[in-house]
């Protein structure tokens with residue numbers, strides 16, 4: 001199977017080095033008269049039970065630069081920044097901040113020293129207001145803002161600076177969409193007058209236009225001399241916003257301070273993975289796939305959720321991947337959630353294998369053969385303190401409980417085979433999901449539905465309809481997943497479709513929707529404004545449609 005499309009924006013992988021990368025760190029980019037580092041981390045080591053998360057990492061960050069951290073899922077990026085942010089104590093190593101030794105005892109100490117951190121899974125308090133979250137634990141909260149109105153005014157000023165003056169400071173944070181929560185987290189970081197801001201995948205929850213806004217803010221901050229440590233799995237972003245890149249692999253820095261714009265993608269990827277990886281989408285079946293004699297699995301008729309989307313109709317056939325492209329807030333995620341039953345529609349209906357699915361009832365949806373990997377995996381999909389095995393078998397689609405101990409063995413065998421297929425690391429089925437890196441947690445969610453798909457194949461439901469997984473709904477399936485593993489996930493999703501599962505997905509990354517989906521539905525302001533074959537659309541015209549409402 002050859003690559004259908006290559007979204008690598010650097011020289012092709014074939015021009016990269018053939019052999020494995022050198023073991024030691026590469027020398028920093030540039031020479032001579034650069035500014036003295038604001039931050040210097042030396043020999044940072046951190047172990048967790050059974051895992052050496054950091055094994056002597058060095059990192060230099062200069063004032064006013066955007067220093068990107070790259071690495072596969074589980075390479076140690078989050079652990080490194082948690083050490084910096086005072087959330088983890090390192091086992092060894094030293095940190096100098098502004099030339100002075102720095103050993104934060106807790107996150108507040110790091111904040112006081114001018115280090116603000118925006119985490120991947122935002123640490124906001126849902127029950128508190130936007131303003132309260134922004135100034136949580138703040139000196140000002142105790143000293144200055146004796147009046148709520150002052151705090152709200154200051155919050156509004158910060159939100160406006162971030163281009164989101166429309167977010168009400170009094171709104172409960174739990175009621176904001178993902179992008180809104182991200183903005184609140186940024187506002188909190190800005191409120192501290194930090195000299196170093198650490199951003200762990202800040203763009204993951206953002207749509208295209210919001211990423212531009214984020215970059216504008218980052219440029220403003222760095223022009224003032226603030227340094228930014230930026231973690232992202234999106235290489236094209238690193239080229240756009242980054243100055244230098246440090247690559248982590250298995251808890252070590254395999255390259256420090258490479259120039260972000262000029263280092264070939266193939267070089268970066270082979271440093272990350274230790275091999276050459278083609279960042280490609282699997283080949284699509286012929287143009288007639290998903291049409292003609294393949295049965296229709298999902299049919300959505302006139303579906304409406306007041307305030308979110310209006311009169312949405314489409315269908316997905318067995319073996320077809322249909323992708324929704326649209327901005328955050330366009331209604332795209334709400335459409336998925338209503339199909340799956342997390343939300344109850346105001347009007348319209350959802351049919352699976354020709355029969356209506358009870359609205360607003362995810363239990364009924366799962367029994368009928370729907371699976372969903374939601375956008376916010378931590379709050380919506382995972383039992384964090386339970387094992388990988390329990391999380392993978394949670395859907396019940398594999399039906400392990402009825403046959404006693406023999407099934408325990410089959411369960412474990414299925415879990416192990418998914419761990420291998422998706423390269424979940426560490427590959428121990430008994431490990432609590434909470435201790436996995438973000439990207440590996442995402443893989444666990446997918447593994448759950450893959451097990452279900454495999455278990456039910458060829459069987460029938462009591463009503464005579466086909467057994468197993470019929471429709472997989474994926475909201476941002478590769479969020480937080482590294483480039484190497486992305487290609488594997490794309491292949492897994494295509495493979496599922498090839499086995500007859502209907503797939504409905506949303507991704508903020510337009511190239512991903514175009515590369516993966518057989519058919520693309522463009523959603524704007526709660527309506528489907530275009531439907532076309534993925535292979536016939538290009539990124540620019542889709543972006544134009546989702547932002548301007550018309551093709552180029």
Ligand SMILES: Nc1ncnc2c1ncn2[C@@H]1O[C@H](COP(=O)(O)OP(=O)(O)OP(=O)(O)O)[C@@H](O)[C@H]1O
Pocket residue numbers: 048049051052053071072073074075076077078079080425426434435436437438439440480482
């Ligand atoms: N609290 C913890 N307890 C046990 N192991 C942990 C803990 N936190 C992280 N780890 C392990 O340490 C390693 C590094 O994880 P880390 O989260 O730093 O990776 P990462 O590079 O940020 O990955 P991702 O790109 O997926 O976010 C992983 O093997 C992870 O499973």
